[in-house]
Amino acid sequence: MLELKKTEVRFIPNVTSFQLPQEFLIVGAAVTNGLFDTLQDGPCTLAELADKTGADQRALWVVVEALVALGYLKHEASSISLTGEAYSIFYDENSEQYVGFGFMHAYNLMSSWLQLPRVMESGKPVARKRAGLQLKSFIRAMSRNAAQGATEIVAYCLKDLPQNPGVLDVGGGPLTYALVFVEKGAEVTILDTPEVVDLMLPELDPGLPINMVKGDFTVALPRGPYDLVYLGNVCHIYGEKENRKLFLEAAAELNQGGRIVVNDMIRGTGVRAAVFGVNMLVNTESGGTWTYNQYKTWLEDAGFDVTPISEIAGRQLITGIKK
Numbered sequence: 001m002l003e004l005k006k007t008e009v010r011f012i013p014n015v016t017s018f019q020l021p022q023e024f025l026i027v028g029a030a031v032t033n034g035l036f037d038t039l040q041d042g043p044c045t046l047a048e049l050a051d052k053t054g055a056d057q058r059a060l061w062v063v064v065e066a067l068v069a070l071g072y073l074k075h076e077a078s079s080i081s082l083t084g085e086a087y088s089i090f091y092d093e094n095s096e097q098y099v100g101f102g103f104m105h106a107y108n109l110m111s112s113w114l115q116l117p118r119v120m121e122s123g124k125p126v127a128r129k130r131a132g133l134q135l136k137s138f139i140r141a142m143s144r145n146a147a148q149g150a151t152e153i154v155a156y157c158l159k160d161l162p163q164n165p166g167v168l169d170v171g172g173g174p175l176t177y178a179l180v181f182v183e184k185g186a187e188v189t190i191l192d193t194p195e196v197v198d199l200m201l202p203e204l205d206p207g208l209p210i211n212m213v214k215g216d217f218t219v220a221l222p223r224g225p226y227d228l229v230y231l232g233n234v235c236h237i238y239g240e241k242e243n244r245k246l247f248l249e250a251a252a253e254l255n256q257g258g259r260i261v262v263n264d265m266i267r268g269t270g271v272r273a274a275v276f277g278v279n280m281l282v283n284t285e286s287g288g289t290w291t292y293n294q295y296k297t298w299l300e301d302a303g304f305d306v307t308p309i310s311e312i313a314g315r316q317l318i319t320g321i322k323k
């Protein structure tokens with residue numbers, strides 16, 4: 001349960017959020033339909049754009065007109081093109097306005113969140129399988145989220161470990177943390193699902209000491225020994241049974257004095273973890289956000305000494321040192 005002190009009011013209901021996010025829905029639909037990518041290749045007439053994207057011309061015109069009004073597109077003579085802002089936001093990685101397409105992960109999640117009333121009735125998640133564009137958006141969103149704090153978090157994880165430590169990065173497929181671990185002298189094994197490894201392997205410089213292994217961490221971990229097992233936002237995908245098994249197996253693959261670091265949202269510490277728990281309720285069989293006491297018990301039972309929560313770069317980290 002959320003443990004707020006009686007005197008502490010952290011959030012009040014936000015009725016300004018009771019609105020249809022129309023701009024987001026229009027942009028998300030345009031990305032899904034390939035409209036921006038088509039115009040990134042060059043300006044088009046409406047007929048050309050309809051032909052290239054496979055859209056109905058009347059529907060396309062209504063959406064294009066809204067995107068012109070919102071500042072994403074220009075319409076001059078009969079030619080439709082991206083505005084400078086839209087180019088900067090979606091495509092120019094060097095621009096301060098750059099956002100990329102990571103936001104499509106949130107857009108894709110909307111359809112499952114809309115089924116929350118049904119999930120509340122059945123207690124069962126919405127069936128879904130991420131592939132193609134959805135998988136790419138998910139990985140982009142993960143990379144972007146992680147990039148902000150990765151340097152500080154990696155420094156915290158590696159502090160006092162031997163030089164050139166062996167690191168197992170469980171669910172590290174987006175590569176964000178692995179690239180920083182390597183920069184700091186580590187040799188990294190990443191375990192992720194076959195689809196994510198297939199998607200990301202072509203982006204990996206083969207000269208780097210990073211080994212990407214396809215697998216399922218609820219089944220088995222790649223053999224160690226390691227100095228660090230890093231669990232970045234993976235414990236919330238599963239429940240107690242899977243996490244206890246994961247911690248036990250991590251302990252078995254760690255050197256004496258090696259450590260496990262859990263980076264996740266800790267239930268009972270605020271709104272973020274409570275709300276994210278709903279995301280896991282809707283999208284996973286057994287996932288959720290877990291309290292500090294749950295992590296502490298599961299880690300101690302797996303043979304770790306457990307630290308208090310450390311807040312690093314806005315993230316919550318719990319470390320277990322192998323006894």
Ligand SMILES: C[S@@+](CC[C@H](N)C(=O)[O-])C[C@H]1O[C@@H](n2cnc3c(N)ncnc32)[C@H](O)[C@@H]1O
Pocket residue numbers: 142143145146170171172173174176191192193196215216217218231232233234237
């Ligand atoms: C929420 S993302 C976290 C990514 C990264 N560690 C971070 O903190 O930004 C979870 C990652 O775990 C991977 N994953 C989920 N379930 C898995 C499983 N059973 N076995 C292996 N990888 C899994 C996903 O493919 C994804 O790359």
